[in-house]
Structure formats: C-alpha cells, structure tokens
C-alpha cells in the first residue's frame with residue numbers, strides 16, 4: 001500500500017552537499033546540449049527556400065543551431081547551479097494550499113468576480129475595447145469552462161477517458177443551426193425570435209442521445225481502447241458534417257440567425273426597434289449584445305456547476321465516482337455499471353450540446369472547422385490541468401489556457417522585436433505544450449488534485465489527498 | 475444439518491473450465507440458512523472460482539445454482555423455474571423481495587441486488603479515494619437510487635430522498651460502530667491500515683442487506699489482534715443479522731471454531747463435506763492438508779478419485 005504519496009519533501013532530513021559538483025553539472029549540461037544538437041539536425045539546421053524559378057533549395061543554418069545548443073547548455077548549467085543554491089524554496093513548490101476557510105470562499109469570490117467582470121471591462125476599456133474583453137475573453141473562456149465542466153463529469157467523475165467530446169459540441173451547434181435557420185422559418189416562423197431558447201433544450205437532448213449512442217459500443221472498452229474509439233467518434237461526426245452537404249452545407253457551413261434578446265434584435269439595419277431602444281440604454285449595440293451573450297453563457301455554465309454539485313451528492317454521482325475507483329466492486333454492490341456509464345456519457349454530452357447551441361447562436365455561423373480534434377484535446381487538457389473532478393480547478397485552468405491563447409494574439413509589441421511577420425499566435429501550441437509539461441511536473445494531478453468528499457459524518461470532512469484517488473479510464 | 479433441512483443456496487454439478495483447465499469439476503453442495511459455511515482447500519483448489527460463479531462474475535460452464543430467500547430451496551420449484559427460461563421468480567417482481575433465483579442465469583449486479591448475495595474480494599477492493607462513510611453509502615445505492623426517483627426527484631431535494639439518505643446514514647453509522655471506525659469515517663478508505671480495510675469491506679457488503687455474505691479469505695494477512703476483531707465481527711453478523719456466511723479460509727483454527735459446516739475442495743473436486751468434526755477426521759482432508767508419504771500417494775489418490 002502506498003500511503004506516503006508524492007508530496008513529502010525529501011530534503012528535510014538530508015544534508016545538502018557542501019560543494020557544487022561542477023563536473024557533474026557540466027557533464028549533464030553537455031549531454032543536454034548533445035541531445036539538442038541531435039534534435040536540431042533535421043528540423044532547425046536546414047531551411048527550405050524557393051528560388052526564382054520556384055525550385056526548392058536547402059540552406060543550412062549553423063548559427064541558429066549553435067545558438068540553440070548554447071542556450072540549452074547554459075540553461076541546464078544555470079538551472080543546476082541555481083537548484084544547488086536553493087532555488088526550489090523560492091519557487092511556489094507543491095505547498096500551494098489555502099486555509100479551509102479561504103477555500104470555502106473561493107467559489108463565492110470567483111462568482112462575484114465573474115458577475116461584475118463585464119462592467120469592470122467597460123469601465124476600464126470603454127465602449128470600444130470592452131467588446132473584445134467581454135466577447136473574445138469572457139464569453140470564449142466561459143464556453144470552455146462549460147465544456148470542461150461537462151467533460152469533467154465523464155472523465156473526472158466517472159473516469160471514462162473521452163477524446164471525442166467535441167462531437168457533442170458539434171451536435172449542439174448544428175442542432176441550433178439547422179433548427180433555427182431552416183426548421184423554424186419553414187414551419188412556425190412566428191417562433192423565430194425564440195429560436196435560441198427553443199433550440200437549447202433540443203440541442204441538449206440530441207447531444208445526450210448521441211452520448212448514449214456513443215456509450216453503447218464503448219461500454220466494454222477500457223483505457224486506451226476507450227480513448228481511441230471516442231476519438232474516432234469525434235472524427236466521424238466531423239466528417240459527416242463535412243460530407244453530408246445537402247443538410248450541413250459541408251465545409252461552407254451554415255449562417256445562423258443572430259441571437260436576439262427574446263425577439264428584440266441588438267442592432268438593426270432595417271430600423272426595427274432594438275434592445276437598446278426599448279430599455280433606452282446607453283452604449284453601442286455591440287456592447288449590449290456581448291453583455292447578453294456573457295450573462296447567458298455564465299448562466300449556462302453555472303447550471304452545469306450546480307447540476308454537477310448536486311449530482312455528486314446523489315446516488316448516481318457517487319456511483320460514477322465509485323465506478324472510477326473500482327468497477328468490479330460496484331457490480332458486487334448491485335450497481336448496474338452499464339446504466340451508470342451511459343448516464344455519465346449522456347449527461348456530459350448534454351452539457352456539451354448546450355454549449356454547442358450557444359456557440360452556434362453566438363458565432364452566427366457554424367462550420368466543421370470549429371469541431372476538430374484540437375478542440376477535444378484542449379477541453380481534455382483543461383480538465384486534466386484543473387485536477388480531475390474539481391470545478392474550481394477546472395475553471396482556473398480554462399481561464400489560464402483559453403485566456404492565455406487569446407492573450408497571445410494581443411502581444412503585438414513582439415512584432416516590433418521579431419519583425420512584422422512574427423505572429424505570436426502561431427506559437428500558442430508550443431507554449432501550450434510547454435506549459436502542460438511543466439504543470440504535470442509541478443502538479444501531476446492538476447491544480448486541485450484533492451477530492452472533496454460528498455458526505456461528511458459530522459460537520460466538515462477534509463479533502464482527500466490525490467494519492468488515494470484513482471483516475472479510472474475505463 | 476441445517477444445510478439439508480433448510481438450504482439457502484443449492485449448488486448442483488457446478489463446472490467451470492478455463493480453456494483446457496477445469497478449475498471446478500461437478501461440484502455440489504448446499505449452504506444452510508443462518509449457518510457459517512466454510513469452503514476450504516489448498517491454494518488453486520478453485521475456491522475463488524466457486525465464489526466468482528455464485529456472485530455472477532464468471533458464467534459457469536455448466537451447473538445449477540439456486541438461491542431461495544423466504545423459505546428453503548425446493549427442488550421441484552427450481553426445476554419448474556428452470557424450465558421456463560426465467561432467471562428468477564420473486565414477489566411482485568420487486569427488487570429485494572423474497573423469491574427463487576437461478577444465479578447461473580443472472581448478471582453479477584442483479585445477483586447482488588435481487589438475490590441479495592454480497593461478497594468481499596481476496597484482494598481488497600475498496601473505493602480507496604472515497605471516505606469510509608462514502609464507501610458504506612455507495613453500498614446502499616439500490617434503495618437510495620429508488621428513493622431519489624432515479625435522480626430526478628433527488629435533484630430537487632425531495633423529502634422522500636432526504637429520509638432515505640438519513641436512513642442510509644443510520645445504517646452506515648451502525649456498521650461504523652461495529653467495525654470501530656467511527657472516528658475515521660471521513661478519512662479516505664485507502665488510508666486505513668490493512669486490517670481496518672478488511673473489516674470495512676465486510677461492513678460495506680453488509681450495508682447491501684444481504685441474505686448471503688461471501689467472504690474470500692477475510693483473515694489473510696491479518697495479525698492476531700486483527701484476526702480476533704474479525705472473528706468478533708463475524709459472530710455479530712451471525713448472531714444479530716439474518717445473513718448466512720459463506721467463507722473461504724485457510725486458518726483451520728478459525729474454521730473449526732466459527733463454522734457450522736465445512737466443504738473441502740481439492741483440484742476443483744469436493745473431497746469432503748460435513749460438520750467441522752467429521753471433516754477434521756476425514757482421511758482425505760488430512761491427506762490433502764498434511765501431505766502424505768510418497769508410497770501412500772497412489773492409495774490416497776485412488777480414494778480421492780483422481
């Protein structure tokens with residue numbers, strides 16, 4: 001039995017070695033440099049260029065390689081030296097714990113911050129800048145918070161590794177696009193203004209249905225096999241969306257009606273009464289619209305959070321977690337693991353579908369490009385980074401990941417350093433990957449690895465260390 | 475001889491093959507209502523396999539396993555049920571109601587919740603990342619699920635569900651006291667010492683309110699003090715609960731002391747069946763357990779029927 005866990009600092013009893021072992025450090029740095037050289041050889045050392053007659057020529061870049069190797073050498077040596085002199089104490093090491101009272105307040109503070117965020121943005125950046133902050137940051141992040149919270153039910157609670165979650169997002173978005181664009185105008189055009197609110201539950205139900213449909217074939221699969229099949233499922237849905245041109249309009253996508261405030265448009269070219277007119281609000285229609293979107297997605301995301309918290313305290317949620325811990329023991333206690341898995345897939349998918357419907361209404365346009373595997377990977381990364389099962393951790397991870405990606409677009413000053421062709425957005429995957437690796441070294445079980453018990457005997461139960469909590473995946 | 479007068483479980487001609495290996499061969503025995511029945515035998519004799527068949531984790535190659543709650547297993551009733559193709563027959567078709575169950579036809583979780591057979595595992599299988607209390611609450615999934623209106627009523631905090639939850643909590647508290655783990659109720663099950671984990675696993679099985687409790691080597695790896703605590707727990711279950719116990723055990727002193735009925739397996743065959751007295755004096759059992767001199771092997775094998 002492993003009860004020691006991973007968090008015990010080893011150095012407490014051991015004496016630090018008196019002298020910095022320069023030879024060892026040099027050898028290690030040399031090795032790292034050598035590996036860098038090997039890695040550089042095909043990728044960095046040569047550059048392909050097109051000459052005047054459009055032929056490809058290869059050009060060597062020895063200086064660049066030299067620079068990279070030297071940088072790694074110096075970096076490794078410096079790191080070893082720093083570590084020897086006690087850098088880890090300076091870094092916020094694994095002791096990142098808050099007091100229990102603070103922890104209790106964290107969700108409430110977070111919620112208050114989320115509620116006032118749009119007004120705060122408006123105050124700081126004015127009408128012009130606010131839309132970007134509310135829509136590009138706020139709404140975008142909240143969509144991912146909602147998606148990650150939805151996936152958290154499947155991966156974090158039930159322990160079923162799902163790499164195709166974006167499929168349900170797509171189902172929701174296309175459900176909205178098809179119903180709002182074609183079905184409602186063709187049948188009951190009077191319902192047009194309510195399209196979003198009608199489509200929302202339909203998208204959720206459809207996605208849940210597809211979740212069950214995915215659930216059946218993967219019931220008997222575990223771990224890697226489950227991951228591969230769910231990944232394939234995500235790709236199948238995307239390929240169907242691309243190729244079923246008569247319905248989905250293929251790669252060209254579908255233009256959907258813009259979201260309205262229960263029938264009141266936010267802006268109008270034809271002179272209809274707009275939302276701003278009726279409530280005689282100051283400010284531009286774009287701000288009204290983004291605020292409305294913001295509070296809508298905030299409400300939807302909170303719905304997921306509240307539902308998750310409630311479900312965790314119900315037999316179904318406890319059965320999910322028990323299944324993650326030990327499926328065989330579950331069955332020996334009379335729990336039907338087939339139904340338990342299917343409900344996890346269905347409810348997770350339903351929340352993905354709701355987020356999808358919102359996405360469709362917000363973009364005013366859906367096409368299959370929005371539902372590539374990269375989206376699934378990002379959502380899963382958020383769940384893993386946040387700490388599987390923890391709502392607060394997942395929300396923080398979503399802010400960090402999506403906010404970080406969006407912020408990269410903002411770093412235009414880098415253009416002045418690296419030249420006008422430099423696009424920091426192109427490096428987002430590199431930075432994202434690096435951050436992931438570092439996080440997993442620093443906190444292998446995510447930001448909030450500890451599990452909160454669902455039912456204390458008397459008063460308050462303390463969190464359970466991640467060393468006891470299993471990860472499931474099957 | 476309650477296992478003849480009032481059998482709770484009748485196993486007839488149970489055979490389990492894994493490829494070429496026959497782990498259990500044409501095994502027949504009964505478990506008496508209210509008895510502690512011990513299933514003993516050397517390592518690899520097929521005891522765990524028998525448990526896995528009874529609890530539905532393995533589908534037996536052939537054989538019949540009939541369990542009757544409410545009254546003794548009646549063979550005519552079982553035969554009638556077997557010919558219908560049904561898996562079980564119980565009052566009002568209610569989960570948890572009395573009836574006759576053909577275990578070889580039922581999936582594992584149905585055996586646990588309908589036939590009310592609970593079990594523990596040779597390698598402890600607790601929900602190690604959940605608290606001790608949560609382990610005991612998860613075991614009461616079936617009644618809680620029904621009370622929560624399959625989650626829907628529970629989501630809106632229906633009073634009916636709250637009552638059911640309070641009842642579940644009460645039962646959990648009862649068992650926490652009996653296994654003396656009340657003070658650790660909010661700790662992760664995985665953080666308990668080995669002996670406590672064993673007792674928690676038994677308490678968790680008891681929280682399903684079983685008629686038959688199958689314990690796979692519950693005393694394995696326990697120190698003498700923990701062994702004693704385990705015996706106390708088993709006696710409590712026998713004396714105060716309508717739960718019969720089927721027990722796999724190696725420690726002969728434990729077996730002889732607490733069991734009412736002993737079935738001995740060797741190489742998948744039943745070599746002895748009876749009261750602890752009769753089994754202790756059975757030459758085949760002595761041969762299997764103590765080993766015999768080389769020149770006697772042939773003679774003993776002939777007796778055993780190999």
Ligand SMILES: Nc1ncnc2c1ncn2[C@@H]1O[C@H](COP(=O)(O)OP(=O)(O)O)[C@@H](O)[C@H]1O
Pocket residue numbers: 492495497515516517518519520521522523524
């Ligand atoms: N799932 C299985 N697949 C193949 N062989 C098995 C399986 N389970 C048990 N066996 C074999 O059946 C025999 C009996 O095993 P088991 O019932 O575990 O013995 P016991 O519990 O009496 O020590 C052993 O030879 C074992 O290897």
Ligand SMILES: [Mg+2]
Pocket residue numbers: 521522523596
């Ligand atoms: Mg065994």
